[in-house]
Amino acid sequence: MKILLSVLLTSSLLPGVTFFAQDATASPGLPKSTLCETGVFRKDKTTFVALTKTDKGFSYTFNDGIVGNMQDAGTILKCEKNAVLIEGKGHWPKVAIAEFNTRFVSNGVMLAGRLMVPPDATKNTPLVVYAHGSESTGWIDRARDPYQMVVRGVSVFIYDKRGTGLSSGEYTQNFPQLADDLVAASHEAKRLAEGQFGRFGLIGLSQGGWIVPLAAARAKAEFLGIGYGLVVDITEQDAAQVTKELRDRGYDDDVIAKASKVTNITAKIAKSRIKEGLEELAGVQNQFGKEAWFSGIKGGYSGVLVSMSVDDLRHHGVPQFDKLNIDWSINPMQVLSNVDAPQLWVFADEDRQAPGALTLERLTSLRKQGRDITIYRFPNTDHGMREYEEAKDGVRKHTRVTPGFYDLMADWAKGQRGEKYAKAYRE
Known part of the structure; x- marks a missing residue:
């Protein structure tokens, strides 16, 4: 594949976007948490923590897999200028990546x-x-x-x-x-x-x-x-996911066999882009619809399909799937x-x-x-x-x-x- 354009930006910023929000330029009057920036902060060669952004502030991941969020109650980490403070005593400087x-x-x-x-x-x-x-x-x-x-x-x-x-x-x-x-x-x-x-x-x-x-x-x-x-x-993943979900909830082989029948039908619907399998779906909805396990089907997409009426699927499809442009082949x-x-x-x-x-x-x-x-x-x-x-x-x-x-x-x-x-x- 030909790459049409490649531009290296010598600045540490992409246009209009601040990558290192609230760094050392933060106002002294603001809480220390505003000093947080993405990166790695190290105690020694083998002990360190990485800070990354989330939808709610910053999360942290230690080298041994312990995770948390700066906004969680009882967080053990506070941000300082070019460093973090761990449990109120350990100052770990930022690694020069x-x-x-x-x-x-x-x-x-x-x-x-x-x-x-x-x-x-x-x-x-x-x-x-x-x-x-x-x-x-x-x-x-x-x-x-x-x-x-x-x-x-x-x-x-x-x-x-x-x-x-x-x-x-x-x-x-x-x-x-x-x-x-x-x-x-x-x-x-x-x-x-x-x-x-x-x-x-x-x-x-x-x-x-x-x-x-x-x-x-x-x-x-x-x-x-x-x-x-x-x-x-993708259809095999969906079927395996449905099976494991039901197994984990304690359902037996009889229910798993019924669920397999359902996922075979939903796979046909998905692969045909809702052109095949609709009447079969209506059949299993009528046959199993009142059984407790049926309403609990999730998987990758089967839960969406079995929860919709055949008429809705036929006339409106599943817009959120269409937008994904999935190649089922x-x-x-x-x-x-x-x-x-x-x-x-x-x-x-x-x-x-x-x-x-x-x-x-x-x-x-x-x-x-x-x-x-x-x-x-x-x-x-x-x-x-x-x-x-x-x-x-x-x-x-x-x-x-x-x-x-x-x-x-x-x-x-x-x-x-x-x-x-x-x-x-x-x-």
């Missing part, structure tokens, strides 16, 4: 990106470009994973995907289009870091696990890292069969959003075919590699990012492998 902000074009859409380089970078420092998940928010200043990587010695390029943050265009979940954007981002990352990086690879989280393999060859990636992604198509197994670069796949064993059983079977099959695939699994973790506390009604409260995940991803980028990553085990 070099940041280069840029704009680049992919298929006529202007995207905003940022290259982040560790202070001790050399010509052998690995460089990775991150592929987004399905979130509709930008990553610049907001994503926690890139900061965790850069302070571990990896140069990182991130960008706000189309229709989010500082980037133009329309938000989409069209994987080939998003893969084109990832290829454009890879070219831009290499241009900015020219002569200052060694290994180059792509990392995809969640939905990014579908996008990275589509971009791998064109981006000339030397390695891939996938966190809590899948080797199933993508076959992830076929895509991965053509990927030659070494791959790391990391799974959350109790992932409700992206259940990994079928994906693990397929990756094992690909390994038998000669593909270089490394698999790690983290027990008692949910989507996003988050540990959790589960109430009696099955509701989960996420508590932290599981220890070892960031170390594993950084080591993979460096071409290294540690003996142990907390509770993770290798398949």
